[in-house]
Amino acid sequence: MALKRTQVTDRLMDAVLCLRTRDEAYQLFEDLCTVKELQDMSQRLEIAYLLKNGTKYQEVADRTGVSSATISRVNRCLMYGAGGYQTVTERLPLAAEEEDA
Numbered sequence: 001m002a003l004k005r006t007q008v009t010d011r012l013m014d015a016v017l018c019l020r021t022r023d024e025a026y027q028l029f030e031d032l033c034t035v036k037e038l039q040d041m042s043q044r045l046e047i048a049y050l051l052k053n054g055t056k057y058q059e060v061a062d063r064t065g066v067s068s069a070t071i072s073r074v075n076r077c078l079m080y081g082a083g084g085y086q087t088v089t090e091r092l093p094l095a096a097e098e099e100d101a
Contacts, residue, residue, distance in 0.1 A: 002082065047074040048085040 003009060019025045029038055043064055050060045051074065060071050078085050 044070070044074050045085070045088065047071055048078055049089055051075050051078055052085075052089045 015028065016025075019028060033041070043066060047060055047064060047066065047070065050063065051071070055063075057068060057071050060066070061068060064071075074085070
């Protein structure tokens with residue numbers, strides 16, 4: 001189910017797009033989300049990177065501590081979702097590569 005595009009949701013997306021620095025992003029997301037929500041979103045993005053890099057489900061679970069249901073949901077979004085994970089994982093460095101550097 002896609003997020004309904006409204007003036008309010010458009011304003012949120014525009015707010016994200018107008019951020020210029022990582023610090024500004026932290027400031028906005030800390031105001032908008034709980035710590036748990038931010039951790040969950042960060043974790044799901046990390047799962048997307050790992051899956052895109054060919055990491056097997058069990059290794060993803062071992063590295064992230066998430067359930068197979070969460071991994072499956074992220075994988076389903078990678079394969080059949082709106083394309084957000086695809087866009088981000090193609091444009092930003094792979095997290096695993098950053099760890100090796």
